[in-house]
Amino acid sequence: MKKTLSMLLAVVMMAALVLTSCGGGNEKIFLATGSETGTYYSFGIALGQVMKDKIGQEFGVQSTGASKANIQLVAAGDVDMAIVQNDVMDYAFNGTNTFAEEGALSGFSAVATLYAEVVQIVAKPGITSVADLKGKTVSVGDAGSGTEFNAAQIFEAYGMTFDDINKQSLGFTDSADKFKDGQLDAFFVTAGAPTTCITDLATSNDFVILSIGETEMQYLKDNYGYYTEYTLAAGTYGEKQPEDATTVAVKATLIAADDLSEDAVYKVTKGIFENIDAIKATHAKGEELSADNGVQGVSIPFHAGAEKYFKEIGKLN
Numbered sequence: 648m649k650k651t652l653s654m655l656l657a658v659v660m661m662a663a664l665v666l667t668s669c670g671g672g673n674e675k676i677f678l679a680t681g682s683e684t685g686t687y688y689s690f691g692i693a694l695g696q697v698m699k700d701k702i703g704q705e706f707g708v709q710s711t712g713a714s715k716a717n718i719q720l721v722a723a724g725d726v727d728m729a730i731v732q733n734d735v736m737d738y739a740f741n742g743t744n745t746f747a748e749e750g751a752l753s754g755f756s757a758v759a760t761l762y763a764e765v766v767q768i769v770a771k772p773g774i775t776s777v778a779d780l781k782g783k784t785v786s787v788g789d790a791g792s793g794t795e796f797n798a799a800q801i802f803e804a805y806g807m808t809f810d811d812i813n814k815q816s817l818g819f820t821d822s823a824d825k826f827k828d829g830q831l832d833a834f835f836v837t838a839g840a841p842t843t844c845i846t847d848l849a850t851s852n853d854f855v856i857l858s859i860g861e862t863e864m865q866y867l868k869d870n871y872g873y874y875t876e877y878t879l880a881a882g883t884y885g886e887k888q889p890e891d892a893t894t895v896a897v898k899a900t901l902i903a904a905d906d907l908s909e910d911a912v913y914k915v916t917k918g919i920f921e922n923i924d925a926i927k928a929t930h931a932k933g934e935e936l937s938a939d940n941g942v943q944g945v946s947i948p949f950h951a952g953a954e955k956y957f958k959e960i961g962k963l964n
Contacts (some may be wrong), residue, residue, distance in 0.1 A: 675705045676911065679720050679729035681713035686839055686932065687730045687899065690761070693930035694919070701925060702918040704911075714793065715745055718902070722752040727907050728915075732764060732793050732837075733757075733873040733900040733944050740947040744796050754905050756950040758916055759941035759957075762896035762932040765840040765877050766797045767894065768857040769848070772834035777805050777857055779877065782826040783832035786815040794837040800871055804863035819844045827852055837897065839932065841883050849887040856884070856892040867895055872946035896901070898944040899932075905950065912952025920956075938962050 678695065681687030688710055695706030709726065711717055716838070718739045738744040742751030755903050768777065787809065788794025795816065802808060816833075817825060822834035823844040836842050836892035848854060856879055867874045877896035881889055901919075903912050919926070920941065926933035942949075949957065957963040 653765045662866070662950045668930070674911075675707050676907070676915070677707040677709060677726040677885050679709050679717040679726045681711060681717075681730070683710045684778070685713070687713060690899070690932050691730060691931050692927060693933070696932045697922055697925045698918050699931060701922045702914060704915060704918065709796055715739070718752060718755060721755040721902060721904050724754070724904065724906070727903075728758070728901060728903045729755075730761070731900055731902055733760060733946070734796065734871070735793055736900055736902060737871075737873045737946045738796075745791060747807075747908075755902050756905055756948050756953075757945045758901040758903050758912060758950055759919065760900045760944050761897035761941075762839065762899050762935035763875070763877055764837055764899055765842075765879060765894060765896045766801065766836070767795075767842065767845065767879065767892075768801075768833060769823075769836065769845060770841075770854050770857050772845050772855055774833060774855065775901060776805045777801060777859065777863070780833055781807065781811045782813075784813040784815060784830070784833035786817040786825065786831055788816065788822075788837070789818050790816040793897070794835050798835045800867060801859065801863070801895075804859070804866040804870075817928055823848050824882065826854070833857075839899075840879055845884055849884040852885060856888055858891075858893040861896060864893070864895070869927050873897055875944045896944075899941075900945070903950045903953070906953075907950070909952040909955065912950045913955050914952075916953045916956040920960075 669836065678691050680691035697710050698704045698706055714731040714735040717731050720726045721729050739746045739752045767886060787798035821834050822831060825831045826834055836845060864876060874895040877894055879892040879894060881891050920938045923933060923936045926936060927934040938960055942957055954963060
């Protein structure tokens with residue numbers, strides 16, 4: 648009897664150990680995204696569904712105030728993962744720009760970039776270069792927004808500042824409306840392309856999408872590690888955009904809390920890039936997913952689990 652009880656106890660203890668060792672990877676991962684009408688949220692929902700179906704990992708997708716708020720949530724330990732712009736991620740890690748007052752945050756690292764958020768400079772016909780914007784009325788995005796910092800950095804590459812323009816600080820929709828009414832010569836938009844406000848503009852107004860010159864492009868790459876070169880293909884906005892435009896993009900990027908286990912992050916990273924077709928079928932932005940793109944534009948350290956996966960497939964040294 649005692650022997651039977653001992654054997655039973657041993658079996659129970661072994662089962663408990665197995666459950667303990669396997670359970671961490673199956674705990675729900677809480678993912679911060681953006682507003683419920685935005686791309687971050689819809690992509691997060693799609694990602695969560697594919698991860699549940701393909702690797703058995705459940706996600707709790709949360710609607711939030713997007714990049715800055717998401718980084719604060721991860722750093723505070725309130726969520727496990729988040730989708731953020733990689734330039735804002737860089738600002739948080741280094742305590743610059745939107746994080747200059749509160750200082751650098753810690754406790755988070757990069758998993759992978761997901762898709763491009765394109766810096767699009769919409770201008771009146773006849774304007775052919777960013778340099779031509781001197782003295783013009785230009786909207787650079789909401790005050791303190793990521794778009795405003797993108798605009799400032801592009802002007803810097805051209806040896807310009809906001810003092811060289813009649814600066815307006817308007818959101819995307821307001822910028823497009825003012826452009827339609829002839830109150831703006833140009834405006835900046837940082838968003839996935841095609842962008843709704845520009846698509847709508849193309850139904851009523853002529854415009855050009857400005858390219859960034861080779862010298863200025865190199866300056867941005869050399870000085871701001873989160874930028875990648877992006878070709879906005881001719882026809883993205885129909886007949887109003889007959890030629891390619893060469894610009895820069897920041898990346899929607901998945902980050903993770905440093906204390907989220909290496910195994911969990913490895914499993915998710917591997918799960919994403921081995922199930923791209925399933926993500927494509929669920930969300931249009933899945934078209935931009937690739938392991939090559941996943942390591943581009945990352946200017947902060949990778950999480951150990953993501954690093955393990957990318958090294959395993961030869962994308963990191």
